[in-house]
Amino acid sequence: MTSLRGAATEAIATADLDRKTALAQEAATRWFERRISLRSPLDPKLPDRPGRPEKPELVPPTAVKRRSLHSVKGRIALLHAIAHIELNAVDLALDIVARYASEPVPHSFFDGWMQVAFEEAKHFRLVRDRLRAMGADYGDLPAHDGLWQAAHQTRNDLTARLAVVPLILEARGLDVTPSLQAKMRETGDLESAAVLDVIYNDEKGHVAIGAKWFRFLCAREKKDPVETFKQLVRINFRGPLKPPFNDLARAEAGLTPSFYRSLTAVSQS
Numbered sequence: 001m002t003s004l005r006g007a008a009t010e011a012i013a014t015a016d017l018d019r020k021t022a023l024a025q026e027a028a029t030r031w032f033e034r035r036i037s038l039r040s041p042l043d044p045k046l047p048d049r050p051g052r053p054e055k056p057e058l059v060p061p062t063a064v065k066r067r068s069l070h071s072v073k074g075r076i077a078l079l080h081a082i083a084h085i086e087l088n089a090v091d092l093a094l095d096i097v098a099r100y101a102s103e104p105v106p107h108s109f110f111d112g113w114m115q116v117a118f119e120e121a122k123h124f125r126l127v128r129d130r131l132r133a134m135g136a137d138y139g140d141l142p143a144h145d146g147l148w149q150a151a152h153q154t155r156n157d158l159t160a161r162l163a164v165v166p167l168i169l170e171a172r173g174l175d176v177t178p179s180l181q182a183k184m185r186e187t188g189d190l191e192s193a194a195v196l197d198v199i200y201n202d203e204k205g206h207v208a209i210g211a212k213w214f215r216f217l218c219a220r221e222k223k224d225p226v227e228t229f230k231q232l233v234r235i236n237f238r239g240p241l242k243p244p245f246n247d248l249a250r251a252e253a254g255l256t257p258s259f260y261r262s263l264t265a266v267s268q269s
Contacts, residue, residue: 003040004031004110008098008117010044012091014052017128017138021121024090028118030087038110039101046098050091050148055139056084059148069183075192076136076245079127084143085173086124086199092151092165093117097242100158105213112209119202126195133191154236163232166210167255168241174249175205204253211254226258231264240264 001007007027014020027083030036064081067074101110128138147169154160177200184193218225233241241263250256 001027001030001036002042002115003037005039005098005101006043007036008094009046012094012098013044013047013051014145015053017053017124020051020087021090021124022190024117024121027094028114031114038107045100046095048152050095051087053139056080056141056143058145059142061144064142064144069180070187071078072102072134075132075184075187075189076131077141079134079192079195080136080138080141081143082196082199083124083127083131083138085121085147086120086127087138088147088151089120089170090117090124091147091148093120096158096161096165099155100161105216109213112213116206116209119206123202124200126198130192130195132264150237157232157236159214159221160232160236161212161229162214162217163229164236166207167229168233168237170203170206170262171250171253171255172242174200174207174246174253175244177248178204185204204249206255207250207255215254230263231260 003202004027007023011020011023011027012154014023065077067077069075069078093113097110097113097117100234105111107184124138131137131140150169151161151165177196181193181196182198184190184196189266214229215225218228243264244255245260247257
């Protein structure tokens with residue numbers, strides 16, 4: 001590893017998911033210990049798309065079936081969808097580090113996002129291990145590419161990237177996970193519920209990191225964070241934000257209702 005940017009780029013590019021998650025965590029550990037530099041002239045070019053294995057097949061979001069959690073197949077389908085989200089989250093955390101390594105931000109910015117990358121890699125492994133314990137694996141079912149596409153649109157604007165990825169996509173996880181945890185417990189699947197508990201608690205921190213740096217950039221540019229968020233969402237995110245919202249968990253992470261409540265009826269063509 002010559003640099004953090006180089007290691008993050010290599011992890012994004014690899015299609016071997018065990019290697020991807022291991023590289024993400026090793027890069028994070030070396031960065032926290034200040035054993036690698038932020039960037040190097042030898043760093044490879046950032047790919048347009050992350051490396052992926054042949055499976056799962058990527059399909060439009062409407063083609064991904066919804067199933068009842070009261071069947072094992074239904075719980076496998078949900079966990080497969082979560083594994084796909086967590087895998088994208090690994091690449092998105094690494095991408096924000098590699099893509100914006102020359103941005104004039106404090107080193108603590110990269111500390112935060114490598115913490116996110118480390119934890120998203122942990123989440124992917126936890127969910128994949130649970131799938132395997134249930135007789136399935138990541139790649140067995142189709143998945144959609146909406147997450148990466150939503151993020152790719154903001155590739156040239158760090159403030160917009162922070163608005164869309166942590167403050168919309170990750171915050172959505174805070175809204176939906178508690179009911180999924182409860183349903184898993186209802187069906188007696190305590191192992192899957194325990195995995196969701198880990199993810200939920202970590203995701204609060206991820207949204208908080210996003211909110212912190214979004215506010216930092218707005219303050220530096222003397223912009224109002226709430227109004228800036230609304231403008232960026234209207235430009236960079238398709239469709240309205242969907243309630244119900246977990247207002248308490250969002251507020252704990254620094255995302256108060258003034259940010260998102262007025263966007264629920266805004267639709268983009």
